[in-house]
Amino acid sequence: MPIPEDVTGYELDKEVRQELMSLPKTLAEDVAKNLVMVAKLLDEEPERAYGHARIALRLASRVAAVREAAGFAAYGVGKYAEALAEFRAARRMTGSSHLWPVMADCERGLGRPEKALAMAGESEVQRLDKAGQVEMRLVAAGARRDMGQAEAAVVTLQSPELASHSVQPWTARLRYAYADALLAVGREEEAREWFARAIEADQGGATDASDRLAELDGVEFVDALDPDADQEDEPDRGSGPEPVGLRTEEPRDDRDDEGGASGR
Template sequence: MAPELPEDVTAGQLDAEVRAELNTLPRSLADIVARHLVVAGALLDEDPERAYEHAIYARRRASRVGAVREASGVAAYSVGKWQEALADLRAARRLNGRNTYLALMADCERGLGRPERALEIAHGPESRELDVAERVELRIVASGARRDMGDPEAALVELQGPELKERRARPWVARLFYAYADVLLELGREEEAREYFSRASAVDRDGETDADERLAELEGLEITDIGEDVVWSDAEDPEPADETRGDETPDGEGSPGTEAVEDEQRRDDETPDGSGSAAARTEDVQDAVEDAGNSEEGSGASEDGRPREETD
């Protein structure tokens, strides 16, 4: 049975290149498949299980269309169905010849407990054909595979490169800095980890990572979210004073919370303006489904390079 389609969803909402791939189908079938792909892309972040249902239905109706197999592979990945995702992404690669989703494929191998195969994908000749964002995502997965194998030193090496000097606010930059900081912390290099968590936080305009929280933990602070504002305070409340001096207020100079906020503001001020726009999840795994015919950034691997838990 087909999952229900909202009445306001049309085939025209699908990316033009993907619609072009669907032209090999009868017109009525192409319209149905396109609408299910639109819904799958729209639901991928908020309700991945329902997104998966729509993508799999599209696959059943058009399994020989590369863009459809890409969409179903990404949807299967989003719900932790590693083997199914890997099969779909391999099929998509055979059908359209694109290597866009190598990072997802490598992460599926990790999810299946095969980090060695993940490294084979990461270091294969096809990886040299990727753009910088896709290469970085693949390196993050490779780093995670090294950690799976108990080798954090090698994991750190996987992440090293000129991209660590990038200062523009791009989605892959925040994830690279975060992954690098996480490995540094595992190696006991806390000061360097703090620096890269701070850098990740500074360029993470869309909240792709929890770098703020990780940085706060290292500095012994807590983050309180009050609407659009974030307040940093000491993790341990100070002992209440017996009395307050007349020339001081509780929030005056010397207040731990105030100093923490000022420190954070200084870090923000020192961060150069980013010229690139950030997008959720490497232009989002959601965009990967909607724009499955494009070769934009394509990995949804977790920030620290660790795969999600597989679901039944």
């Protein structure tokens, strides 16, 4: 697959570049460039990212960073069995637990929420950092909703991290998931409050909390690309955009907005 000339491979984290030093120089450069492309394309063009990941995997399957990247690329296109296999391989190579939440989310993707929930209770979770533990809580709440346990999902998300006024990289997503869980059990006023709190923490636009809040307030949106929107009399208004799930919370089209870990 073509790689832009300005991609050098040095865009990778230092730790990943060090892993690639076990390879011959030219091979390491090729692998590095493909890994850079995976990172660049994963959110917007996951199919292309997957293609680059497969190339890197073919060239250097014994490098843990390559197996991890291949896992996230497969995860991004909904190939959950393949993603889980790659994450397990990376974990065997490194002994690290940081992929545990996304592995559990793959179990959700494979239609095994009970397995994901069981993983949330295993000792591996205690080895995660705070961000990883929050991700595991999000996955567990999603598994509860997959199992039809909406009230339990609300309880699962109630935690010191949710109550904290400190804003962390995961704060907006946690508040958003809680708001969505509240809405699912009919607690609309509380959901409105938590969507608003998610907006306060979401400086980077990681969620669509503002759209969700507007929908609750009855605001309708006009699709600017809809040719019928230019009618002279009354424009044809839609009901607003669909909730945009987060990829690492929401890798499946048919899943709730809580799920999804992102270890990138």
